[in-house]
Amino acid sequence: MASLLQAKSRRFPADKIFKIAATAAGVYILLIIGLMVFHLFSESYPIWEEEGLSFVTGSEWNAVEGREVFGAAPYILGTLVTAGLAMAIGVPLSIGIAMFISQAPKYLSGPLSMVVDLLAAIPSVIYGLWGLFVFRDIFLNWIEYPLHEAFGDSVWLFSSAPFGLDIFSASVILAIMIIPTISAVSREIMIAVPQMQKEAAYMLGATKWEMFKLSIFPYAKTGLIGAAILGLGRAVGETMAVTMLIGNATGPSAFPQTLFQPGQTMSSIIANEFIEASPASLHLPALIGIGIILLLVAIGINVVAHVLVSRMMKVKEGVINA
């Protein structure tokens, strides 16, 4: 549709200006992204120069002047562990929700998907507040203590004493927060499976579950994986709720060893220390360095998710803004 108008656009100088202005807005997006990557690299340059690769692999974290050591490994690992745990909890739940909503009658599916969407509308900081004052007590008493008492001696995962502000509770909050993303995208993908496929399965006498197994899952596999990865991208960047619940350990003790131990993620250490970091020392470059690792991880994850989801959604391109 645009080519028709493009051919005409040379007729009027005003249209030329209009086209340039619109293109400039498009360029602005690319420019901002480019500037962001450039600035983060150039401002974190001192830390790469000072620590080199040991910034990624080291675990010491000391901002005291004269004894400055910065190693981001525990936080990178903390991000991966919390996001991974959140995926392990959130993905099956989300797929289940998507299955239900994609099959439910209209009067149920509409309101229900809207209600699940409201989970995405709640700000991260309110998740954190609720997590601190409501969820933490319940989770500690009903899940963490029983797990610790049952398996504390035999399974290393549950060995340290539960506290409520730890990797486990942060991961569970994170899982709740990524449910709306994954379930909304998976639902769209399940609906995009051609009706004929579903009917063919029903014609063979399949039950609803067998229909899912026969026609939806094989067809939608790539898209569902993409949806899950999209959720992972969001889990990796999530800041406030995690910062409030993860317990904020620093240095080697932030290495995730058990589920019930305070940890730290890349985004939470930035949120916690950014304001106190002095621009003159290496502390600020170190935090910006963590920022660029976080950005690169997020971009990588999201590019993969986009490719997978859009391959599946070619038919309805643009419908899913994932």
Place this chain on the structure above:
Amino acid sequence: MTTSQKRAEYRMLFKQNVSGRLLVDKIVLGVVLACVIAALVPLFSILIEVFRNGLPALTAEFLTQPPGAVGSGEGGIGPAIQGTLIIIGMSSLIGVPIGIMSGIFLSEFGNNRFGRMVRFFNDVFMEFPSIVIGIFAFLLIVLLLGHFSLWAGAFALSLIMLPIVARTTEESLKMVPLTYREAGLALGLKQWVITFRIVLSAAKSGMLTGILIAVARISGETAPLIMTVLGSSQFFSGVDSPMDALPLRIWRLSLLPYDSAREQGWGAAVVLIIIIMAINIGVRYYFARKNKKGSMFSMMRAGIRK
């Protein structure tokens, strides 16, 4: 020839087979229902707790006064409400026009390689961790000017709005039938007149939805505000100085070890959630009534979070 005995046997086998499969089907339905309930419990718990704990804190003084001494339980969240409203307004002023222009670019001129590249990067931009955007605004504005300011915060939030507005604008412009544009060309109108007067006004409601969703989204953002507007306990004193915002205030209050701070935290949370839920539910209700097909609606679903 099947004997009646054989037939009974077949019937039994058939029954076994089908009842087993039906049972599995029922079990799966139960599991799936449990998933739905598991997602709804936290949502309702959050809403109930926020309103139960927050509503008693809402007094005229709480809503209008600046915060009192730390831990005293006096004062309120006046500057935070003011700051949130100002920052939403400022970032919309920056983000919405650029976002709409980008959307126009994507839909009217984006049918080539460069357009596809912008679209792709725009979609990836939408998923950038907001704290990284905060760092960027800090480096670009706060370090340059030497102090925390409303400008820096508004810039950071405008970057979060931009891709959402751009994408929703593009989608709603694409839904305007080509015949509208042809009618404009047939009248001999210039393209910018066609786009602004005909296409944009036909796509108005979709764009408005996108903008409001973006506003709801940024009004809850905390992370980028930590390093840009910093927080303050004063009322507005110029766009060049630090300012308070509701999410920031909630965060600060939640870290204080006083019961009174906790109550105030819930109070601030109820104000914030009323703002955000009103926008979200309002938009969805309006849009669901206006457009029953609602492909925008489902698109929006994936585009929001926090």
